[in-house]
Amino acid sequence: MIRLSVLDQSVAVTGRSADASIRETLALAQHCEALGYERFWVSEHHSHPTIVGSAPEVLMAAIAATTQRIRIGSAGVMLPHYSALKVAEQFRVLEALAPGRIDLGVGRAPGSDGRTAQLLNPQAHSAADHFPLQVRELQAWVGGNELPEGHPGRGVTAEPGGPTAPTMWMLGSSNYGAQLAAHYGLPYAFAYFITDGQGAEEAIAVYRDMYRPSPQHPEPQPALCVWALAADTEEEAWQHFSGRERWKIDRNRGALGPLQSPAELAQRPYSPAEQMQADQLRRTALVGSGPQVAEKLRALSDALEVEELVVITWAHDPAVRRRSYELLATHFCAVPTRAA
Known part of the structure; x- marks a missing residue:
């Protein structure tokens, strides 16, 4: 049985202020809970004109x-920006x-970008x-375990304590994250949507082959983060995909901004070179009617x-996103309901 979860990035769109995107993420989380999704993750980006979720722990x-x-959950906290102890405290709260x-x-x-990263952390x-x-330190502090003898943080605890602890996940889009997750015995989520699937098979295989069981996770636990959109008809789905499609084409030439509507994009016809890029994107996109996308997701999972x-x-x-998650819930979630 495939478990289905959600990653939301609080995407800015034309005609709406960026702060409204944060509130829409909150509303979507409630909607997806009613539909029976397993988990709801939020991302971290900084000084980004499209993805405005900058503080996942607050959201x-x-x-x-x-x-x-x-x-x-967070997908994820960009750990090199921060103190592992402070992150552990935030997640213990x-x-x-x-x-x-x-x-x-x-x-x-x-x-x-590099300049923003430098401002977040001068080192x-x-x-x-x-x-x-940092991962080793965070794993110890989050789990309430002691750090090794001689470590400067030995004896320091991340409060508040309690009978349960956050579950750590390693996120990545290469073999590096897969190897680290395997070494520490952590669940691993591969960012399939970032690489368009490139390297996914190898990274998952590396993770499984190198996995060292941990008390919390005796078996490897891989997941894939994928971009998908379902609608009541295939034609409607491709129409709504046009915003993401144009965004990726614009990004390839260094232009980033809020997601545009299908009506706005109808006034921006593709050049021949852009049309070739669009055709390539559509060949591998997880887009279509509910049954079509469900079939593509099952094939990928298998x-x-x-x-x-x-x-x-x-x-x-926002209604298009909610409907997409509704349609997929009918195929994968244990208690799907049609939310109001």
Whole structure:
């Protein structure tokens, strides 16, 4: 059985202020809980004109306060920007607010440009080199375990304590993250949507082959984060995909901005070169009617032998996103309902 989860990036769209995108993420979390999704993750980006979610731990607190069952997580905290102890404290507080429901996904990528990364952490040029050590520290502090003898943090605890602890996840889009997740015995989520699938099979195989069981996770637990959009008809789905499609083409030439509506994009016909890019994107996109997308997701799950898929959906109209998650829930979620 495939478990279906959600990753939302709080995407800015034309005609709406960026702060409204944060509130829409909160509303979507409540909607997806009602549909029976496994978990709801939020991302971290900085100084980004399209993806405006900059503080996942704050947004997670709001989601925790307005949901009851769904797991809530970061996808992820860009750990080189921060102190591992402070991140552990933040997530221990979240765990106190929503016991047994918190996922702490961490990544090494900056989630920003080099100048912004430098402003977030003046030692940004070397911070990524210490990522494995940070992961070990975070794993100890989040789990309430003692650090090794001689470590300067030995004897220091991340409060508040409690009977449960956040579940750590390693996020990545290469073999590096897969190897690190395997070494520390952590669940691993591959960012399939970033690489358009390139390297996914190899990274998942590396993760499984190198996996060292941990007390919390005796077996490897891989997941794929994928971009998908379903609608009531295939034609409608491709129409709503046009915003994401144009965004990716514009990004390739260094132009970033809010997601545009299908009506706006109808006034921007593709050049021959852009049309070739669009055709290539459509050949591999997980887009279509509900049954079509469900079939594509099952085929991907079977090919990589992964039991959990985390779905990202961008659309200019929030109702389109909600409908997409509704349609997929009817195929995968244990208790799908048509939310109001």
